[in-house]
Amino acid sequence: MTALVLRGRARLFGDDVNTDYIISSTRKRESLDPQVLRQYLFEGIDPAFAASVVPGDLLVAGKNFGCGSAMEVAVTTVLGAGIPAVLARSFSRTYYRNAINNGLLPIVCDTARIGAGDWLAIDGANGMAVRNETTGETLLPEPLPPIMQAILAAGGLVPYIREHGRFVV
Amino acid sequence: MTGKTISEKILSRKSGQDARAGDLVVCAVDCALGTDGSVPMALDYFAQMGGERLHDPARIVFALDHYVPPSSAKTAGLHQRMRAFAALHGVALHDVGEGIGHQLIVETGRALPGDLVVGADSHAVTYGALNSFATGIGSSDLAAIMITGQIWLRVPQSIRITLTGRLTAGVYAKDIALALAETLGADGAAYQALEFAGPGLQHLELEDRLVLSNLAVEMGAKNGIFPADAQTRAYLAGRTAQAFEAVDPDPDAAYSREIVLDLDALTPRIALPHLVDRVVPLQEAAQIPVQMVYLGTCTGGRLRDFHQARDVLKAGGGVAPGVQLVVTPASREVQDAMEADGTLADFVALGAEIVPPGCGSCCGTCGVIPGDGVNVVSTANRNFKGRMGNASASIFLASPASCAAAAVRGAITDPREITP
Numbered sequence: 001m002t003a004l005v006l007r008g009r010a011r012l013f014g015d016d017v018n019t020d021y022i023i024s025s026t027r028k029r030e031s032l033d034p035q036v037l038r039q040y041l042f043e044g045i046d047p048a049f050a051a052s053v054v055p056g057d058l059l060v061a062g063k064n065f066g067c068g069s070a071m072e073v074a075v076t077t078v079l080g081a082g083i084p085a086v087l088a089r090s091f092s093r094t095y096y097r098n099a100i101n102n103g104l105l106p107i108v109c110d111t112a113r114i115g116a117g118d119w120l121a122i123d124g125a126n127g128m129a130v131r132n133e134t135t136g137e138t139l140l141p142e143p144l145p146p147i148m149q150a151i152l153a154a155g156g157l158v159p160y161i162r163e164h165g166r167f168v169v
Numbered sequence: 170m171t172g173k174t175i176s177e178k179i180l181s182r183k184s185g186q187d188a189r190a191g192d193l194v195v196c197a198v199d200c201a202l203g204t205d206g207s208v209p210m211a212l213d214y215f216a217q218m219g220g221e222r223l224h225d226p227a228r229i230v231f232a233l234d235h236y237v238p239p240s241s242a243k244t245a246g247l248h249q250r251m252r253a254f255a256a257l258h259g260v261a262l263h264d265v266g267e268g269i270g271h272q273l274i275v276e277t278g279r280a281l282p283g284d285l286v287v288g289a290d291s292h293a294v295t296y297g298a299l300n301s302f303a304t305g306i307g308s309s310d311l312a313a314i315m316i317t318g319q320i321w322l323r324v325p326q327s328i329r330i331t332l333t334g335r336l337t338a339g340v341y342a343k344d345i346a347l348a349l350a351e352t353l354g355a356d357g358a359a360y361q362a363l364e365f366a367g368p369g370l371q372h373l374e375l376e377d378r379l380v381l382s383n384l385a386v387e388m389g390a391k392n393g394i395f396p397a398d399a400q401t402r403a404y405l406a407g408r409t410a411q412a413f414e415a416v417d418p419d420p421d422a423a424y425s426r427e428i429v430l431d432l433d434a435l436t437p438r439i440a441l442p443h444l445v446d447r448v449v450p451l452q453e454a455a456q457i458p459v460q461m462v463y464l465g466t467c468t469g470g471r472l473r474d475f476h477q478a479r480d481v482l483k484a485g486g487g488v489a490p491g492v493q494l495v496v497t498p499a500s501r502e503v504q505d506a507m508e509a510d511g512t513l514a515d516f517v518a519l520g521a522e523i524v525p526p527g528c529g530s531c532c533g534t535c536g537v538i539p540g541d542g543v544n545v546v547s548t549a550n551r552n553f554k555g556r557m558g559n560a561s562a563s564i565f566l567a568s569p570a571s572c573a574a575a576a577v578r579g580a581i582t583d584p585r586e587i588t589p
């Protein structure tokens with residue numbers, strides 16, 4: 001696998017962004033299709049967001065991102081909008097799991113000094129180090145345990161299970 | 170080597186390894202729940218994963234609870250798809266009106282002491298009250314369990330919650346849970362287990378413990394687990410024929426933190442909109458006007474909750490003008506018991522709207538939706554903006570008795586002011 005490099009603009013959010021703020025659970029009654037749901041991404045807390053998102057944009061949040069419901073559309077809708085990674089000081093554990101399982105890269109790091117619109121580059125060859133090209137700062141996230149790396153490297157739990165048929169440690 | 174917590178012991182048993190906090194283990198799952206909120210997506214993942222048959226259908230349970238009754242052709246279609254899959258693969262399915270999946274897992278004796286039970290819904294943590302390692306997962310995890318029977322888990326560190334003393338009149342399990350949310354914050358237990366302990370447990374009935382385990386996830390916890398005792402066994406008697414082996418912590422188990430809560434000193438609590446950890450002593454919020462009171466959900470929709478609320482409503486002389494009172498039993502078993510002992514008739518006489526068992530108004534996908542600008546006091550577990558289907562409503566969370574006191578006065582009221 002070639003080392004992953006992601007480069008995108010930082011889109012800032014605060015602490016305790018719950019899954020209903022990411023995508024309202026009332027929306028998933030009518031469709032589970034990320035391409036339909038993406039137009040409602042963050043509609044409750046940032047109504048202009050969905051129209052302004054550019055593929056490659058990176059979500060940057062404070063603590064406890066994705067708290068609340070375990071609903072997985074809160075991950076697939078983010079991916080559907082072309083966002084490949086979320087950086088947060090911490091994640092709720094169900095959001096973190098769902099992110100890994102769908103190939104959305106969750107990066108735990110100190111996001112306090114990232115500004116709105118900063119250009120960030122994430123280097124897969126260097127332990128997912130996040131270089132803030134706007135400020136020059138580099139953040140080193142906690143390394144992921146092997147099984148999570150394996151699922152992410154496969155592209156998510158679907159290709160992982162197709163390949164292995166079970167969990168291999 | 171130090172001893173182990175309850176969570177470390179159960180995950181050791183289920184993984185066949187010496188599991189310690191921080192380890193990543195692959196475990197055999199004893200039972201997994203999916204709801205109409207999570208199964209439709211799980212069935213998509215199942216197909217994409219190449220799933221053809223289930224590893225063990227007897228370990229999978231479906232519940233139709235979030236869209237009850239289905240309010241559109243789309244949601245009715247989701248139900249049809251789940252019924253067809255369940256019939257084809259021999260999965261037990263609880264249909265519309267039977268109740269909330271979490272309550273049904275508990276009532277049907279599927280969450281046993283020492284077991285690993287998961288649910289594709291964050292409040293699967295509820296079964297920790299029965300000494301199960303119980304945690305919420307997503308739809309993709311559920312699909313993988315359906316195919317492999319397994320899940321990967323990081324073994325959590327545990328926070329020991331030691332309860333001492335005994336609750337005084339007017340103070341309930343929900344107040345304990347809210348006090349913990351106040352102390353820990355919405356992510357204070359992130360990735361960790363809450364392990365309940367102490368002499369205070371003997372005075373907490375199983376229905377009280379369910380409330381505490383249910384709210385563990387609102388502090389970010391992976392699970393909230395109790396030791397098993399005579400109460401646990403009494404609850405399970407008649408609900409399961411299966412043998413089980415309860416798990417106690419080792420005396421020298423290592424905890425990341427210990428919180429001691431003296432139940433004697435606890436007073437009623439309330440969570441203010443729109444965060445579960447915005448908890449204050451209820452008296453600080455007294456007088457705030459209330460237009461809707463909601464009694465139900467997997468937190469506060471059991472028989473004991475309705476008894477506590479009914480007693481305050483009766484003692485207070487009924488519902489204040491201008492207050493809408495909505496009652497949703499957590500399951501048909503709860504509703505039948507309310508019917509049998511007259512509680513349901515009491516609520517009807519009090520002018521309550523009775524909604525069939527299920528998630529009801531809790532997450533805004535069905536049930537009664539509050540109007541614009543309305544203040545709701547609810548027995549639920551979440552008060553995020555828009556949670557009940559209207560982002561301009563404000564949701565307060567409190568005990569069933571505190572909710573009832575608000576209905577009596579039309580304003581937030583300390584239930585201890587209303588005595589029979």
Ligand code: SF4
Nearest residue numbers: 292466467528531532
């Ligand atoms: S009652 Fe509410 S919290 Fe419980 S499972 Fe249903 S929607 Fe979720």
